[in-house]
Amino acid sequence: MAIREEVRFDAPGCYRTQAFQALLARHPEALQLYARHVEAQMHVPAYLQRVQQFVPRLVRWLGEEVAADGRPGLCVQVSALLSRLLEELGIWNYVVAGGCVLSFVPADVRPRVFYLFDLQPAEVPHAWVVAPPFDVIDLTLRQQRYPGSEGRRIPAQVLSCRAPQVAIEPEDVCTPALLQGLLLRGWPRQVLLRRAFPEFWHFLKQFPARQVRMPTVSVKYIPARLLLPPWHEAWERMPLINGKSFVQFRSEMALVLSGNGIG
Helix, strand or coil, rough: HHHHHHHHCCCCHHHHHHHHHHHHHHHHCCCHHHHHHHHHHHCHHHHHHHHHHHHHHHHHHHHHHHHHHCCCHHHHHHHHHHHHHHHHHHCCCEEEEEEEEEECCCCCCCCCCECCCCCCCCCCCEEEEEEEEEEEEEEHHHHCCCCCHHHHHCCCCCCCCCEECCCCCHHHCHHHHHHHHHHHCCCCCHHHHHCCCHHHHHHHHHCCCCCEEEEEEEEEEEEEECCCCCCCCCCCCCCEECCCCCEEEEEEEHHHHCCCCCC
């Protein structure tokens, strides 16, 4: 992209600078450059050791706060909060919004699909964080609405360093009613997504789907777009999770990561 010459990625969270915001207003795809920079960096061993030490502690702590809150549908808020806290620690990351396919083990219940596309425009159903070497950090998958006892088979947190890239099928992202209508147009299945949703298809080439396998469930994470975490003062001070604000979480974080606090 020509806009590469207009921006420098000096530190985690540099998208909050006035210069980057001006660039983003002209070129919305600039956020993808930031995420690709996060992915492409070659980190020294000391940085990677620090990330692998701090991230699991942070995830356990925030996971307990999410469980205490108990509300479903917090994925965007929690992912934004986690992203901002990671930036405070100097850890490169970005937030992804997308869909999921959950295949349960054993397969005694049907897979659960969080669809991206329906007959009517729909909100992107889920969000998670990428912070290399962690391919997926998901604190709210269990907090989604599930029928029956499915939710109890989902881990409280998903944290994966080795999530392989995986291909997706039309039924992974399209509701049955929408898929039936698209197939009636006569498009071959192998080109259906590319023809029906070209922007999504192009995005997926840059940020491919990944599979996380766990003892009781296997989850296919399907990115659809990137999210920009808020940073204005009103957001930083408003209650986000379990009655606490970003400012409160930030003030507690040092104690938690020292091993003397929660988690």
